[in-house]
Amino acid sequence: MRKTMVAGNWKMFKTAGEAAILVQNLEDVAHDCADDAEVVVAPPFTALHSVKTVIALDKPQITLAAQDMFWEEEGAYTGEIAPRMLTDLGVAYVIVGHSERRQYFGESDEVVNCKACAVFAHGMTPIICCGETLETREAGQTPDFIAGQIRCALKGIEETCAVNLVIAYEPIWAIGTGKTATPEMAEKVCKDIRALVEELFGETVSARVRILYGGSVKPENAALFFAQPDIDGALVGGAALSVEGFAPIIKAARK
Ligand code: 13P
Numbered sequence: 001m002r003k004t005m006v007a008g009n010w011k012m013f014k015t016a017g018e019a020a021i022l023v024q025n026l027e028d029v030a031h032d033c034a035d036d037a038e039v040v041v042a043p044p045f046t047a048l049h050s051v052k053t054v055i056a057l058d059k060p061q062i063t064l065a066a067q068d069m070f071w072e073e074e075g076a077y078t079g080e081i082a083p084r085m086l087t088d089l090g091v092a093y094v095i096v097g098h099s100e101r102r103q104y105f106g107e108s109d110e111v112v113n114c115k116a117c118a119v120f121a122h123g124m125t126p127i128i129c130c131g132e133t134l135e136t137r138e139a140g141q142t143p144d145f146i147a148g149q150i151r152c153a154l155k156g157i158e159e160t161c162a163v164n165l166v167i168a169y170e171p172i173w174a175i176g177t178g179k180t181a182t183p184e185m186a187e188k189v190c191k192d193i194r195a196l197v198e199e200l201f202g203e204t205v206s207a208r209v210r211i212l213y214g215g216s217v218k219p220e221n222a223a224l225f226f227a228q229p230d231i232d233g234a235l236v237g238g239a240a241l242s243v244e245g246f247a248p249i250i251k252a253a254r255k
Contacts, residue, residue, distance in 0.1 A: 005233035008240025019047035071118035174215025219248035
């Protein structure tokens with residue numbers, strides 16, 4: 001019912017040429033697993049065009065995502081990227097509210113909401129990220145904290161859009177640290193997120209929204225996360241930077 005999404009967030013890695021080679025090398029596995037996995041790659045902005053060119057040339061079994069976006073149509077916003085610049089390149093998904101953007105660039109829940117609304121308004125789909133710090137988890141505040149992030153991120157979003165939504169639960173303490181949440185811990189949070197989506201938009205929407213886990217997903221542990229009932233895929237950082245790391249994670253989504 002919900003197709004597993006395996007998304008690679010390449011963060012600030014790879015030149016345009018390197019990214020094009022990587023996506024080319026991922027095409028066979030994406031093609032072989034196409035019935036069970038939607039493979040998504042999010043290169044840096046400077047590599048979107050080269051990656052898009054490769055995807056368009058071969059059979060398009062890989063979907064293009066951007067790592068961020070500004071919400072204004074255009075204007076004097078030095079360094080920012082407008083929605084139309086992304087749709088023009090065939091971008092289908094935009095990651096919004098990644099914890100690194102919140103942590104290093106001061107993005108608030110309100111900013112995340114503006115971005116999510118703008119992504120939908122331009123016919124793309126946001127991958128909205130949420131996740132708690134270790135301090136928040138140890139204080140037993142994870143459920144309230146995540147619910148607060150999601151409620152704010154989804155303010156004003158219509159049900160017709162929400163049905164396509166992707167949410168990524170990425171506990172900050174598990175990102176790039178080699179520490180993962182256990183599949184059971186991740187499932188619990190993802191289940192709570194789905195219940196909140198149901199409260200906000202109803203059962204039909206909550207049954208269709210995809211919820212991903214992110215945070216040190218590797219070939220060895222991916223299948224354990226995919227086996228959880230409320231986890232519909234993974235947002236992968238480090239392991240998505242090579243074919244050796246990413247291809248087995250895509251294969252783990254096979255039914
Ligand atoms: P790692 O897989 O490197 O922990 O990164 C996860 C992440 O932040 C994906 O967005």
